[in-house]
Amino acid sequence: MTNLPRSSFQPPLRMLMGPGPSDVHPRVLAAMARPTIGHLDPAFVGMMDEVKVLLQAAFRTGNALTLPISGPGSAGMECCFANLIEAGDTVIVCVNGVFGGRMKENAERCGAKVVLVEDEWGKPVDPAKAEAALKAHPGAKALAFVHAETSTGVASDADALCALARAHGALSIVDTVTSLGGIPVLLDQWGADGVYSGSQKCLSCAPGLSPVSFSERAVGVLRSRKTKVQSWFLDLSLLTAYWGGGAKRAYHHTAPVNALYGLHEVLLMLHEEGLEAAWARHGAMHDALKAGLEAMGLGLLVTPSARLPQLNAVLVPEGVDEAAIRAQLLARFGLEIGAGLGSLAGKVWRIGLMGQSATPKHVMACLGALESVLAGRVAAGAGPAAAARSLFG
């Protein structure tokens, strides 16, 4: 017992510009520090109802079955697959990065026959390939894809892909972990069926919660399942009774009370700003960052039409040790950016401009710090900060 840690953990001050978590606003930290109350307390039940309404608005949906899963985004992903898929179902999974690959894993663990639609990492999902797969596999239960691939910074065309799924009688399962709050996520307009997101990206809440939403068509599929959902914890029939019952809600698990205080607060902040304004801010910060990066001679992996403003995959210049650069940014500037994953490891940095980390301050600090640690290995010239500053007006 003498070797036990004895000191409270005091996190260093960071500027979070990786692939998430993003910087959490002091309002949200303060919300999470409010006194814990019981998860069956009438006051808490009222707050849960508010969270549902705020989430519906964030997702632009009227879906009644909209709630936060009490776990991270990967629990939300599993919730979608475990509830909508049964053993023997055919699922078409579009893979163009890490998280499409994770979808494949999830579908397989539900006993699905998986058909892959593969696109190169750094490219969007090709709707023509998805359509061909749907045609080749009539009766497929679902088409699954990632709207915003965090591993590459690519946006895929959710509207087109959901429409294709619907046209072929398949459900759409959509990962919006990195898109919600940063670019338009329009569930009802898309006609998306099973959707999950995360708290720690463009919502700028602490990590640990996964908002999900299911269309009426998806709810019909849930109701007509032949087998029980293999996960008790993620079984939507039980979660609905807990989250949807109003005063009569049925005990399922104990909700993460303080984490939900935080989610309530970030959703309020999102709607105070307005969804359109938040999307515009992410776009403007991306333009400024890109101008600065280009002034340094740094390029982006993704073609302009498919770039996510909130996740910028920056090509590492020839001969630069990308990990050493990240370590210097962290040590000298307290600035966190992300590494490449999988086939992009060592080849890109991932610079996040998500939620509270999508501000002029973050853009300028990041450009200045990068210019400093890359000195001599990138163009100096007029200076990236000047290029970016010209865009802030």
Added chain:
Amino acid sequence: MTNLPRSSFQPPLRMLMGPGPSDVHPRVLAAMARPTIGHLDPAFVGMMDEVKVLLQAAFRTGNALTLPISGPGSAGMECCFANLIEAGDTVIVCVNGVFGGRMKENAERCGAKVVLVEDEWGKPVDPAKAEAALKAHPGAKALAFVHAETSTGVASDADALCALARAHGALSIVDTVTSLGGIPVLLDQWGADGVYSGSQKCLSCAPGLSPVSFSERAVGVLRSRKTKVQSWFLDLSLLTAYWGGGAKRAYHHTAPVNALYGLHEVLLMLHEEGLEAAWARHGAMHDALKAGLEAMGLGLLVTPSARLPQLNAVLVPEGVDEAAIRAQLLARFGLEIGAGLGSLAGKVWRIGLMGQSATPKHVMACLGALESVLAGRVAAGAGPAAAARSLFG
């Protein structure tokens, strides 16, 4: 959009004496409000290592595979079953309350053949019945039971039950959600194999995390699985690479950073007090509460030898509307106590003395408030507070 909630949630001040969550100390609320950092930040990785060591000490185990699941206790339960059980395995599940029943559900959803060992709600698991089931089902993969049944306030003999499982070549799966930190939880002494707990009971953290621990024997079973774990999110082979890899850890999910700050802090506080001192405190507060309840003429459901000090199932007097009493306690005194569940609904109140809610202040406030709202329906006499006070010395 005009009907969206517009105000931050301000929780009412409560005194939490239900079945959990318990009162969270301001130190812990402050810890959860520290700035979020990245889950791959070297500083955070160091904190994760400390959390593991602190958890091992709390569980009294050297088990290398000891970590907090990023979800509530029901996710921890599912983690144990989904990893240790494969389709076709026989699992003996002891049911003497709600959470034993939930174990049965979990085992079934893993495809197990479940053998039930049933005891009356309010009674401990009978080791003789468990032994008979183990004898009748040679080759059973596991014996599962709840150490501290939150639904009834009953402690079962974990030492004896784990020994029986071992003697018959079965794994033990043990629910310690309500016991950890309140009464002795001695994994290595018991020889327990798969164990889960919760953050929001006698640890007095916010709800949302589930510490788990697995013996070497259990790890051997994990390694020799024939099939993949049906849950990707809870797959221990992936979680081990995330939590156990030190500087080389492999990305799995994004850990709930701020919730883990809180868990780190409550574990520090537990070890500052000392495990034995925490157990003694829970016992002393139970004795005081019981003395006061008895002075009012209120009885306890559970026989003295099996009572959990931290969860007191109090018999509702004849003719009293138990829900109305709870509502009055909440409205007039800000005091939360719990209702009975299942077959005990309407028949008992559940008064928790867990973690930071196991203090003389809580005991006195609860007795005083109960005496007030039950005035005329329970004995007044010398007064419950006097009876309890005599025990504080």
